[in-house]
Amino acid sequence: MVEATRLTATGRSLMLDVPGWGGNLAGQHADVRLTAPDGYQAVRSYSIASADDGDRLEIAVDRLPDGEVSPFLVDAIEVGDQVEIRGPLGGWFVWRPEEIEPVLLIGGGSGVVPLMAMVRAHEAAGSPAPFHLVYSVRSPDDAFFAEELAGATGVDVTWIYTRRAPSDWPRPAGRLAATDLQALESSGGQTPSVFVCGPTGFVEAVADTLVAIGHDPARIKTERFGGA
Amino acid sequence: MTSHLDGNVLAGALSELTGSDPTDTMSQCLGCHDVAPLAAELVYGNPDAWVVRCRHCDDVLLVVVHHDTATVVTLDGVRWWTELD
Numbered sequence: 113m114v115e116a117t118r119l120t121a122t123g124r125s126l127m128l129d130v131p132g133w134g135g136n137l138a139g140q141h142a143d144v145r146l147t148a149p150d151g152y153q154a155v156r157s158y159s160i161a162s163a164d165d166g167d168r169l170e171i172a173v174d175r176l177p178d179g180e181v182s183p184f185l186v187d188a189i190e191v192g193d194q195v196e197i198r199g200p201l202g203g204w205f206v207w208r209p210e211e212i213e214p215v216l217l218i219g220g221g222s223g224v225v226p227l228m229a230m231v232r233a234h235e236a237a238g239s240p241a242p243f244h245l246v247y248s249v250r251s252p253d254d255a256f257f258a259e260e261l262a263g264a265t266g267v268d269v270t271w272i273y274t275r276r277a278p279s280d281w282p283r284p285a286g287r288l289a290a291t292d293l294q295a296l297e298s299s300g301g302q303t304p305s306v307f308v309c310g311p312t313g314f315v316e317a318v319a320d321t322l323v324a325i326g327h328d329p330a331r332i333k334t335e336r337f338g339g340a
Numbered sequence: 341m342t343s344h345l346d347g348n349v350l351a352g353a354l355s356e357l358t359g360s361d362p363t364d365t366m367s368q369c370l371g372c373h374d375v376a377p378l379a380a381e382l383v384y385g386n387p388d389a390w391v392v393r394c395r396h397c398d399d400v401l402l403v404v405v406h407h408d409t410a411t412v413v414t415l416d417g418v419r420w421w422t423e424l425d
Contacts, residue, residue, distance in 0.1 A: 143352035155387045157349050201351035203361035204379040312343045334380070335348045 113193050114168070119256045122175040123222060124186045125161065127168055130197055135165030138233035139206035139226045139307065139335075142171065142199030146181055156181040159226035159309070159335075160200065161257075163233040169200075172256055174222035205307065205335045209237035214302050217245040218288075218318055220310025221254070223337065227309060228257050231267050243267040244296060244304070248288045248314070251276035270296065288314075290321045305331050312336040347378035350390060353404055354378075357411060360423060368419040372397035 115127035136142075140163075145155045162170040175186035189195070207215065207230040215234075217227040224247050234243050245267055249255045252273065261269050272292060277285045283292075306327060308318050315336045323329050347363055354362040363379040374396035381401060384391045390404040394417070401417040415421065 141348070141351070155352070157352065198352045198356075201355065201361070202348055202363045202379070204363040204377050205348055312345065334346065336344070336346045338343055338345050 113189055113191055113195070116189070116191060119172060120174075120254055122186065123172060123254075123256055124175075125170055125172045125256075126185060126189070127170050128195075128197060129168050131167055133167045133169060133197075133200075135167075136160055136163060136169060136200035137203070137206040137208065138163035138229040140200040140202045140229075141226065142169065142197050142201060144171070144181060144185070145196040145198065146184060147196070154180045155198075157201070157337075158185075159229070159337075161225045161228045161232075163229040164236070172222065172225045172228075205309070205333050207233065207307065209233055209239055211305070212239070212241045214242040214304035215244070216296065216304040216306045217243070218248070218306065218308045218310075219245070220248045220288075220314035220318070221250075222256060223308075223310030223314065223335070224256055225309075226335065227307060228260075230307065231261070231264055235264060235266050239266065242304070244270070246270045246272060246288070246292070246296070248272040248274060248310070250274050251285075252278055288318060288321075290325055293318075293321060294325055303328065303331065305333075307333050307335075309335040310337070312338060344393075345383045347381045347383055347392065349383055350378065350392070350404065353387075353390070353406070353411060354413070357413065365421060365423050367401065367421040369394040369397060369399055369401060370417050370419045371399035373419065 114129045117125040141157050141159045143157050147153045158171040160169050161172045173182050173185045175182045219227045272288045273285045274287050308315050315334045351363050364377050368375045381395050382393045388406050392401045399417050403414045405412045
């Protein structure tokens with residue numbers, strides 16, 4: 113681990129230097145394995161926030177209260193420490209720069225991490241594909257990468273605050289609803305490819321809503337995460 | 341873990357066995373004949389023992405169990421399984 117940045121009160125970004133990694137696609141994940149002094153091992157999957165061809169990768173982790181691995185990654189691991197990494201993993205929940213159709217990204221909480229890799233890959237490639245990110249967070253304090261997203265080019269970002277919105281925010285705090293997604297619909301033309309990532313309940317509610325408002329289920333890719 | 345995940349979480353464990361990415365592998369459910377990529381199927385359990393259920397009919401498609409020295413995969417609920425190029 114070569115660098116760590118606090119993202120929120122419970123979230124941290126870790127930059128890992130992995131000789132021979134050789135890069136990864138946007139949306140892929142890595143398995144992190146920790147081994148305790150007594151030999152006990154725990155493996156968890158984390159999405160990769162970076163997407164390039166180098167030997168460094170960035171993972172962003174949210175601490176879960178009952179987690180076995182995430183508290184260590186958020187609070188304990190220090191620059192210079194080593195962990196075991198397996199990856200890059202997954203070839204389905206990925207966006208490739210040669211894809212030029214419109215893309216709708218919908219992230220809940222730390223589910224934004226693989227979508228951030230897609231936003232970065234899209235920007236780095238100067239891709240002409242229309243990109244729209246819908247990012248659902250409890251409050252402004254819970255957002256990962258807010259500053260970077262504010263300055264990102266080539267992507268429209270819609271913020272959904274579920275519990276507390278900024279004081280001057282036009283939309284009252286509340287869960288992502290069909291009306292929020294329909295509002296996007298009217299501003300676009302072609303039906304987009306959709307990537308949804310977040311906690312299981314979020315992902316399934318969003319996917320059901322998308323189908324209900326007319327999206328083709330075959331063009332919706334989902335990735336769920338749980339306790340880790 | 342109280343809830344289910346999806347087949348994306350099996351990418352690491354299964355790629356060690358097959359040598360390739362399993363998440364875009366298509367399979368057909370023996371029970372309802374639904375065809376889907378592994379990534380879209382529902383996965384229950386924990387990293388020591390996963391049960392993969394059909395996204396459509398909830399039948400068990402496959403089971404992945406890790407022992408100290410081996411990983412055992414049973415594919416009893418899968419009619420066919422194929423990798424796409």
